Amino acid sequence: MGTLVYAANTSLDGYVEDATGSFDWSVPDDELHAFWNEHERQVGTSLYGRRMFETMRVWEDDAWLADAPAVVREYAVIWRDADKVVYSSTLDEVSTARTRIERRFDADAVRALKESSQAGLSVGGAALGAEAFRHGLVDECVLVVHPVIVGGGKPALPRDVRLDLELLDSRRFPAGPIALRYAVRSAH
Secondary structure (H helix, E strand, O other): OEEEEEEEEEEEEEEEOOOOOOOOHHHOOOHHHHHHHHHOEEEEEEEEEEEHHHHHHHHOHHHHHOOOOHHHHHHHHHHOOEEEEEOOOOOOOOOOOOOEEEEEEHHHHHHHHHHHOOEEEEEEEEHHHHHHHHHOOOEEEEEEEEOOOOOOEEEEEOOOOEEEEEEEEEEOOOOOOEEEEEEEEEOO
């Protein structure tokens, strides 16, 4: 059975992007990028909302990667090797390999996917992540907390769900971010 992990970069005040939609404060250095590479290497299927998918699909294109550091090029390979499910009622087609569209989030279908998966699963995007949390589907939560306060924007975590968590691991990076990995113990 696959473990479903919600993972996100977040500001210290709990946002994945600021009020203007920017997340430039979360651009990783090579060490943090290597951390995300190791995290993503465990993922066989990524679940995305439309906006997160549109952000991530850049990894399909080699043109901009030619001069990128090795750790960045490695991430592209890892991303391409995973299956992707995009939840969107408006997206007509996808231009990336190993990708399919689902018109609506179906908690039972995600449960079945988890049960049949030999590899880990990830859920990307705050809105889709919130749905997965609400349905009790998330097994672990990985947050990289960046040393910035943005004052508002898109919350990293749902505001209407209470979850009891158990800290499994933490790691401080020299540039200031802290990675926190939690197991979801119970929902209320």
